[in-house]
Amino acid sequence: MPEILHRARAALTTAEVDRQVRRLYYLAYRVEPIGQMLANPQANAATVAYAMARIPRALSAARRLLALPGVAGHEETAYARSLLNAAEQQLNAPTTRLLIIANAAREAAAQADAADDDVRVVVFRDIEERCRYLVDAARVEPVLARRGWSGHDRAASDRLQQWAARWGLGADDDGPAQEAGAVHPEVDAELVRQAAERAATRARCAAGIRCTETGCLTYGAIKVTLPGAWLCASCIAVVNARLAARGYAPDTVRPLEGGIPDDARYIVTLYNASGRGACTIECxxxxxxxxIAETERPFNNTGYEIEVPAPPRN
Structure with missing residues (x-):
């Protein structure tokens, strides 16, 4: 009888250890893909915050499970540990710090854009782009012959973090570094050129929407009855003459009846003129x-259309 009881207790103990190891495996399998979120160069602030909150909690729970009798020494625990270690390493990787800086730079650029601070917009976008490039370069993919960072990339990461810190974009910052109008650090000549170009575009666009007739550079065009077209007064006559020669009525194209309401919303569609992809921005x-149409370039060959949605029918 004692031997039977001993075997029963041993079976119960083994079953309990197996149950805890299964819990450890479940935890490891859940946290490993969360760690991979931090390897995505396009991870946004919400994704990074989610991963940085979930991974430490999962690691804490895993340590409690590993402290239970028999779990740490179980033959199948090593693989679960490897998944947990991978998530922990990704959490503490320098690329995660770069992602935090990139998202802070994106927020700072948006605020600078709202304040028409072109220098800061250009600088913060440059910092974000460089951070995300380095995060992408750090990925190891043997099939694609990607070996992660080189020594040059590590040095570039250190310099970039120092540059971001000079603009107040540390990894622990929640918002933009400096207020618009404040004195900023010295800026590279190329970024100064880009900021000046952006400011010139802003001044040019102050007159309104550019005429969509090919070759016309007139700003302040009006919406006309031709779908997708914004024309200046001269081009309305030109387009009507062209259409009349093809048999259309001489006044086919005319200003939109009633004009555009003062509270109208302008929808800018940015599309890839040489491939798939499009996005819209409301102004x-x-x-x-x-x-927006002239400064935002989400694709290598970006085209744009500006439309005003028709008011809903009653």
Missing amino acids: DTPQRAQF
Whole structure:
């Protein structure tokens, strides 16, 4: 009888250890893909915050499980440990710090854009782009012959973090570094050129939407009955003459009846002129819509259209 009881207790103990190891495995399998979120160069602030909150809690729970009798020494625990270690390493990797800086730079650029601070917009976007490039370069993919960072990349990461810190974009910062109008650090000549170009575009767009007739550089065009078209007064006559020669009525193209309401929203569609992809941005004014159309470049060959949605019918 004692031997039977001993075997029963041993079976119960083994079953309990197996149950705890399964819990450890479940935890490891859940946390490993969360760690991979921090390897994505396009991870946004919400994703990074989620991963940085979940991984430490999972690691804490794993340590409690590993402290239970028999779990740490179980033959199948080593693989679960490897998944947990991978998530912990990704959490503490320098690329995670770069992602935090990149998202802080994105927020800072948006605020600088709202304040028409072109220098800061250009600088913060440059910092974000460089951070995300280095995060992408750090990925190890043997099939694609990607071996992670080189010594040059590590040095570039250190310099970039120092540069971001000079603008107040440390990894622990929650918002933009400096207020608009404040004195900023010295800026590279190329970034100064880009900021000046952006400011010139802003001044050019102050007149309104650019005429969509090919070759016309007139700003302040009006919406006409031709779908997708914004024309200046001269081009309305030109387009009507062209259409009349093809048999259309001489006044086919005319200004939109009633004009555009003062509270209208302008929808800018940015599309890839040589491939797939498009995104839309909503603006309050025609000046802002044209400025967005000329400065935002989500694709290598970005084209744009500006539309005003028709008011809903009652």
